[in-house]
Amino acid sequence: MNASGYSGYRWGYWRSATLAAATAWLARYADSAATLAAYRREVERLILWAVLQLGKPLSSLTHEDLLAYERFLSDPQPAARWVLAGNKKLARNHPDWRPFAGPLSPGSVRQALVILNALFAWMTEAGYLAGNPLALARRRRAPTQARITRYLSxxxxxxxxxxxxxxxxxxxxxxxxxxxxxxxxxxxxxxxxxxxxxxxxxxxxxxxxxxxxxxxxxxxxxxxxxxxxxxxxxxxxxxxxxxxxxxxxxxxxxxxxxxxxxxxxxxxxxxxxxxxxxxxxxxxxxxxxxxxxxxxxxxxxxxxxxxxxxxxxxxxxxxxxxxxxxxxxxxxxxxxxxxxxxxxxxxxxxxxxxxxxxxxxxxxxxxxxxxxxx
Incomplete structure (x- = not known):
């Protein structure tokens, strides 16, 4: 899959109603170039994965799909399709451009899910989605407060x-x-x-x-x-x-x-x-x-x-x-x-x-x- 293929899928799917909503959500962060770039990157990665791996639009993703996507972020496979070869940063229109530079660290995976959870929550509240497919995953991962063990009886x-x-x-x-x-x-x-x-x-x-x-x-x-x-x-x-x-x-x-x-x-x-x-x-x-x-x-x-x-x-x-x-x-x-x-x-x-x-x-x-x- 070359860059033109990625672009075709990307901009074709941006025309759907839910993706137009995602564009509107991203526009809320237009005053911060760094935040906008980070949020847009995570949204586009999810869209490309949904289309190329599952053949689904954003609005059809389920809770189970998002759990699979979480695992995917830790090891994007097949690497030839998803991972950039070499360390050189390429322009989006370059035939060797890829969405990932490599597997994401656990912290980066968590950050990606935080961003996507915010997107889905906003789209649910705005009426574009019936429910947030990440909500259950977010609740399931809510950490419990550890008991103190290093103390003297x-x-x-x-x-x-x-x-x-x-x-x-x-x-x-x-x-x-x-x-x-x-x-x-x-x-x-x-x-x-x-x-x-x-x-x-x-x-x-x-x-x-x-x-x-x-x-x-x-x-x-x-x-x-x-x-x-x-x-x-x-x-x-x-x-x-x-x-x-x-x-x-x-x-x-x-x-x-x-x-x-x-x-x-x-x-x-x-x-x-x-x-x-x-x-x-x-x-x-x-x-x-x-x-x-x-x-x-x-x-x-x-x-x-x-x-x-x-x-x-x-x-x-x-x-x-x-x-x-x-x-x-x-x-x-x-x-x-x-x-x-x-x-x-x-x-x-x-x-x-x-x-x-x-x-x-x-x-x-x-x-x-x-x-x-x-």
């Missing part, structure tokens, strides 16, 4: 706390290092902060305000992803840990407004240089490593649990905090806002208790009952 979290509580404090350096480890765990767990948020926040980000009933409440102002600022509740427990940590450094128990000291202080010296994310990583890996060794000392049957602890990182603490909050029936909306999630679907990944209950019910009531082996 309540039992493992207790082991971590016991490990920190048992750290040596004989020298000044050991005492300050133990205080820092305890404070890092406290603020990451109670505040649900990301590692980057912890290292970028100062002591002056804590502030107290009085509500309408005269109750004073502490808050921590944090700047997270996308430079979005949120207020994290600083619970009485967190404020007590803050005071404990500051006293270890011979500071007043509560920070001053606008105080520029970093949230995590250096063990030696009074500098105001913030802890790096690399240094934070090393501190936590030390803690988790010691906790893992604590479990291994109990016996070989604890090796699997110890391996989980040894793999943990700062972000595991954020997931641990979210998981434990949902276990305690904290409203998902509050967890979402505390953690700076954009939607509840992200926060719902912490709902492990629902899946545990489902597992228990299935195990209890759904059995095959082979009986005892003979």
């Amino acid at each position: 309540h039992e493992l979290w207790e082991t971590v706390k016991e490990t920190v509580a048992g750290m040596p404090t004989e020298t000044v350096r050991e005492r300050l290092h133990a205080a820092r480890c305890r404070w890092v765990l406290s603020v990451l767990y109670l505040g649900g902060l990301r590692a980057s948020e912890l290292t970028a926040t100062t002591m002056g980000a804590f502030f107290c305000r009085r509500d309408a009933q005269g109750i004073e409440r502490w808050w921590l102002e944090v700047t997270g992803k996308g430079s979005k600022t949120r207020l994290v509740p600083a619970t009485d427990e967190l404020i007590a840990e803050l005071a404990r940590y500051r006293r270890a450094h011979e500071l007043a128990p509560t920070p001053q407004f606008g105080e520029t000291r970093p949230l995590v202080l250096p063990v030696i010296g009074s500098g105001e240089k913030a802890l790096s994310r690399g240094a934070l990583h090393l501190i936590l890996k030390e803690v988790f490593g010691m906790a893992a060794a604590r479990l291994r000392a109990r016996g070989p049957e604890w090796e699997a649990q110890a391996a989980v602890l040894a793999s943990a990182s700062a972000h595991w603490l954020r997931h641990t905090a979210g998981s434990h909050m949902t276990d305690q029936q904290v409203d998902l909306r509050f967890v979402r806002d505390n953690f700076g999630h954009s939607s509840l679907s992200t926060t719902s990944g912490y709902l492990h208790s629902e899946e545990d209950a489902r597992h228990e019910a299935t195990q209890e009531r759904h059995r095959i009952g082979w009986g005892t082996e003979k």
Whole structure:
């Protein structure tokens, strides 16, 4: 098939009613040359495939046809008909012009389907089609929110706390290092902060305000992803840990407004240089490593649990905090806002208790009952 053959099919079929509608849809993007070119390319590819492979006009394509087209995009065959030979870009009227330079990547396939879905949705709404043949495929591919798996169970979290509580404090350096480890765990767990948020926040980000009933409440102002600022509740427990940590450094128990000291202080010296994310990583890996060794000392049957602890990182603490909050029936909306999630679907990944209950019910009531082996 040469270029004139492609052109004949292309422009012949543009004269049909549905393809005139496709032309009208494309005209909506005439103010952006790049968008128009990308959208036109995907529409023309589909038209050529429908005509040359199936002998169908655009209006007759079914859901199954579009599933086949999705597979075709990943491997346009026969290649001699569809794929350009060589790397040189050719004009459309060249006899060796082809619609594809090669198989599309998974991301490019998804983008092509997004564009075509928008076309079919518009044509359906405008009355040119009875329904969108891609709608079912789009719904079927809607991703489900994955459950969070990299978090510490309540039992493992207790082991971590016991490990920190048992750290040596004989020298000044050991005492300050133990205080820092305890404070890092406290603020990451109670505040649900990301590692980057912890290292970028100062002591002056804590502030107290009085509500309408005269109750004073502490808050921590944090700047997270996308430079979005949120207020994290600083619970009485967190404020007590803050005071404990500051006293270890011979500071007043509560920070001053606008105080520029970093949230995590250096063990030696009074500098105001913030802890790096690399240094934070090393501190936590030390803690988790010691906790893992604590479990291994109990016996070989604890090796699997110890391996989980040894793999943990700062972000595991954020997931641990979210998981434990949902276990305690904290409203998902509050967890979402505390953690700076954009939607509840992200926060719902912490709902492990629902899946545990489902597992228990299935195990209890759904059995095959082979009986005892003979």
